[in-house]
Amino acid sequence: MRFSIAHLGPTGTHTETATLAYTQWLKETQGQDSLLCPYPSIAQTLQAVAKQEADFAVVPVENSTEGSVTITLDTLWELETLQIQKALVLPITHSLLSRGTKLEEIKTVYSHPQALAQCQKALQKFLPQVQLIPTSSTVEALRDLNQDPENKTVGAIASSRASQLYNLPILIPSLNDYPDNCTRFWVVGLDAATNGKYISLGFTTPANQPGALVRPLSVFAQREINLTRIESRPTKRSLGEYLFFIDIEGNATQTDVHAALEDLPQYTEVLKIFGNYDVLTVD
C-alpha cells in the first residue's frame, strides 16, 4: 500500500520539494512507497487528512526570514484531530526566472507574497523600479510567463527546480535577502505521535490577568525544559485575545516533561497537544 501525501501544488513548489524529501526518507528507512497529491491551498491539504482523503499532509510552518505561516497554525488549531508526525527543515533558495537577459529590461516580477517578502531587500537593490505582483504560489506565476513566451519584460521568483520543470531560464540564481533562508515544515497525520525529541502544543489563557502567560511557561522553565519557540495568534473573537503555540524540547515519557504536562492544564483554558516528533534536516 502506498501512502498518499497532500501538499501545496502545483508541481514545483517548495512544499513539494519538502514532500519529496520526506517520501525519499520513507522509502530509504521503511521501504515505503508514496503518492504525492497536490492541493490548491495549505488549508485544503490539512483538511484532506482530517477527512481521510490523504494519509499525511506536508505543510510549511515557519521561515527563518518571514516567520510563521499563520494559516497552518490556525487550521491545525481548528481541525483538532491532526498530529505532527515529523518536522523537516529545508534550505530555501529563491531564483529570479525570466526570458529577459538584462535586469534593466524587467518591468514586472510575480511571486507568492512569502517569496517576495524573503527577497524584498534584493528586489529594492537590483530591481527598484519593477512592479511586484503577488500570486497564490511561486509556481502560479510561471504558468502566466509561459502563456506569452515572447515577453522578456516579466520575471518570477521561484525555485531552481521550477525553472527546470517549466523551462524558464534563471537570471539571478539566489535572490533571497538572507543566505541561510530556511523553512520548517510539518508532516501531519492522524496517528498519535509520541516518539520524538520535540513537543508542540497550543493553549489559551484566562484573559486580562497579570502573569497569565508567565504561569504556563514557568511550568517548563522551572524544570529547565527548553522552550524553542512561541507564537501568538488571535482567537479571532475579539482584538487582544490570543492563543499561544509553543514548542518544547523533550519527550512526554521523561519524568520532568511528564510532570510539566500534568501541571500545565491548571494554568490554561483550552490545551491541545499536537504531537511529540523528531526533526529531519534536508541538505
Next chain:
Amino acid sequence: MRFSIAHLGPTGTHTETATLAYTQWLKETQGQDSLLCPYPSIAQTLQAVAKQEADFAVVPVENSTEGSVTITLDTLWELETLQIQKALVLPITHSLLSRGTKLEEIKTVYSHPQALAQCQKALQKFLPQVQLIPTSSTVEALRDLNQDPENKTVGAIASSRASQLYNLPILIPSLNDYPDNCTRFWVVGLDAATNGKYISLGFTTPANQPGALVRPLSVFAQREINLTRIESRPTKRSLGEYLFFIDIEGNATQTDVHAALEDLPQYTEVLKIFGNYDVLTVD
C-alpha cells in the same frame, strides 16, 4: 504649520480611514491641521518618518482575525529611531464590490491578502468557485475593475468608502468572517513618547537557555503588571532565533513599572522601548 502624515495609499485604504480619524482628533483637540501623504508600501511610510520626509506615519499593527502585520514590526525594529505616539483601534468591514448583480456571475475576486484572509470562510460559503487574486492594497483592485467597466464577472473586497470613491456598487455589504473584525494602528513619529497607559517594547534573549523568555516576562508578572500582547518574530539570521515584541499596561513614571524597566536589561540582549502611549478608539 500643518503636520504631514504618511500612510499606505492609494486613497480609499483602511489605513487612510484610520489616518483621517487621527487627523480629525488632532483638529478637535489641538486645532492642528494635517496633510495626508500616501505611500505605496507600509515600509516606505515608516522610512518617510525616519528620513524626516513626514512628521508621522499611521501603520496597521494587528488585526483581530488575521493577527500581526509583520512588516510593521520588522521595520520598526530595524529603523530604531521611531516612537509610537498613539494607538488607534478601528472596526473593519469588508464589502464585496462589483458591477455584477448576481453572485453566480462572479468568477474572480481581487483584494489584498489580509482582506482575502479575513473573509476566507464567507468566500468559501458564498463564492466557492471563484478565483481569488491577491493585490498590493484593497484599492489596487478597484483600479483594475474600472479599466473594464462592462465586465460583470469580477469583484473586489474593499471598504464602503472605497465603493463611493471609485464609484463601484456594493454587492455584499459585510463579507468578513467575524463581525467584530478590528485593526489596531500605531501613529509613529520621532518625538519621545512618555505619556500614556501602554508601553510597547522589543527584545532579544540569550539563545538556547531554558527560561530565557520567562525571565523577562516575570519581571512584569511578579509586579502584577499586565502583559496585553506578545509577538515573536524571526531575527532572520537563523531558524529558531527570535525577537519578541510585548505590550504592557502602565506608565514608566509608576514606581512598579519603572522598577520593572530597570530590571529588564539584565535578562535581555538587545532591548528597545518603542514608546508609552494612549489608545484612541474610533467608532
